[in-house]
Amino acid sequence: MSAFRLSDQILDAAGLSRELASASAGACVGFEGWVRNHNDGKAVQKLAYQAYAPLALAEGERIMAEAAARFAIERAICVHRTGELAIGDLAVWVGVSAAHRDAAFAACRYVIDEIKRRVPIWKNEFYRDGASGWLHPDGSPVEG
Amino acid sequence: MSAFRLSDQILDAAGLSRELASASAGACVGFEGWVRNHNDGKAVQKLAYQAYAPLALAEGERIMAEAAARFAIERAICVHRTGELAIGDLAVWVGVSAAHRDAAFAACRYVIDEIKRRVPIWKNEFYRDGASGWLHPDGSPVEG
Amino acid sequence: MPRHYRLLYFASLRDCAGCDGETVATAATQPRELYAQLAQRHGFALAPERLRVAVNGEFANWDRALADGDEIVFLPPVSGG
C-alpha cells in the first residue's frame, strides 16, 4: 500500500500503527492532527477538507520518499482525511518507525511540515457564529 | 491517574492515547520504544526491565511536571514496562497533546530523553548466543 | 481556432466560480493568460503570485505551453493538516 493516502473515512490510528512494525525498529513516533474547537480566536464547530486527489497523492508520495532518503527510518505512513470532520476527529496521521529515536522524530516532523506546506488539500472551517472560511496555511482566511 | 506510570502488563497504546483527548488540542505526538532484535551488533532474543519503583515514579512524575511547565501542552502521559519483554513489544510509551504541534513534538522528545537519562530503570538484554548483560544508557555493558 | 481545456476548482476558487469544474474554449495558450480570463469572468480575487498551477496532475509553471484537452488547476494556498 502507498505510504501516503487519502481517506474519506474515520482513521484507525492503532491499525495504521501496526503497519509500521519491524523487528529491527526500536522507536516509533506518531503525529495526530485533531480538529480543534478554536482557531484564531473563533469557536469552530466542524470543518471540511477538499483535496485535488491525483496531485495530492503524487506530492504526498514524493514527501514520503524524501523522508526515507533523508533519515535512517524503517517505515513511514501518512493518511489525510477528506470530507467533513467534527471536533476531536483525527484529520491527519503520520507514523514513522526507525532503529533509533532521533531519525523517527526528525522524519515524522519533516513529513507533517511538508504535507501542510505542499500537498493540495484545503480546510474549510465552519464557525459557531454561522460563518465559514477557507484557510491559509497560517490560519488566516483566504479571499476568493 | 498519574502522568507517569509503571506497568508489568502489555501496554495498550490506543487506550492510553484516548486519555490525551481534548477539544482544544490540535496536535498529539506519541513515542513508542519497541524491543529491537539487535543492539551494538549483537542479536537480542528478549529483555527484562527492573525498576526501583518508588523513586522511578517520583522522578518520572517530576519529568512530566517539568514538561508541562516548559511547553504549552494540554496533557502528557508516560508508561514504562517492567518485567520480561519479547522482540517487538512496547517497552515505553509517551503521548502528548497540545494546541499546536511545536509544543507537542518538543515535550514528547523532552519526556523520553529525560526518562532515559534519569529514571531508575535498568534493561537486561538476553542475547542469542546465551549471554546477557545490563546496559548503560549508551548501550555499552555495565560491569557489576 | 480555440482550444478546449478542462478546469477544476478547489476551495475559495470553487466557491467563487460556483462549480467544481468546467470546460472552456479559449485562445489562451498558457496558464497565465488563461487565469486572467477566468479571474475576470468569475471575479477571482487571488493574484497569480498566491497560486500554483497544475497541468494534467503535475505542478507546472505559468508560462508552460498548453495543449488542447489539458486538465488545468489553479491551486489556492494549501491548508491541509
Place this chain on the structure above:
Amino acid sequence: MPRHYRLLYFASLRDCAGCDGETVATAATQPRELYAQLAQRHGFALAPERLRVAVNGEFANWDRALADGDEIVFLPPVSGG
C-alpha cells in the same frame, strides 16, 4: 553501637550481591563509607562516581548523614526506554 540499614540492589549490583536486598549492621554513618564496605564484601566493581545514591526513596548525596532504619539504594547507570 552499630546501625541497621535496609539495602536494595538493582541490575548489575543485584547480580553481584546475589540478592534483591539485605539488612546490614554497620558503624558506617554516610553512604560513601557504607558503599566502600559493601563493595569490598560483595566485590562490586562500579566506582562511586558511576553511581547515584537514594535514601528512603529520594536522591541523596554521598556525604549525607544516615539514620538507623534508612532504606539505601546505590543506583547503577540507568538504561530505561
